[in-house]
Amino acid sequence: MPEAPTPHSIDQYRHDYEEGIGLRGFRSGCGFVTATWGLVCPRCGRRDLAEATLSGKGRIVAFTVQNVPGDEFLNDAPYAYVVVELDEGGRITGWIDGIRTESQLSEGQRVEWAPTYKPGVHFRPHEPSSSAPP
Numbered sequence: 001m002p003e004a005p006t007p008h009s010i011d012q013y014r015h016d017y018e019e020g021i022g023l024r025g026f027r028s029g030c031g032f033v034t035a036t037w038g039l040v041c042p043r044c045g046r047r048d049l050a051e052a053t054l055s056g057k058g059r060i061v062a063f064t065v066q067n068v069p070g071d072e073f074l075n076d077a078p079y080a081y082v083v084v085e086l087d088e089g090g091r092i093t094g095w096i097d098g099i100r101t102e103s104q105l106s107e108g109q110r111v112e113w114a115p116t117y118k119p120g121v122h123f124r125p126h127e128p129s130s131s132a133p134p
């Protein structure tokens, strides 16, 4: 039985975003892009996944404020647990620190990947460049 190509292991995938090296995803031959580690295209089942580097920018499609965290986030609660649709396509779960109430975020809000020494895929609100000084 032929072995499916393995562009990188799940450990490398996690290592790269936790170390701030890069947020990687996969692009299938059908054009589908996913930020979720896998070996086959979740849409069509093809095995011709190629690595894709993702910008880490996208918008919030779902979120909740986490008040009772696991051990790794004890010192960060409350924070927001977010589902982000990335600009390249694909959705990824992550978190945003410093969020105490749901009114601080909104669906559709722009966010960007912000590597930190803490675990998980960390995002921060991303303002459009119009807020930058001229």
Ligand SMILES: [Zn+2]
Residues within 6 Å of the ligand: 028, 029, 030, 031, 032, 041, 042, 043, 044, 045, 046
């Ligand atoms: Zn596909």
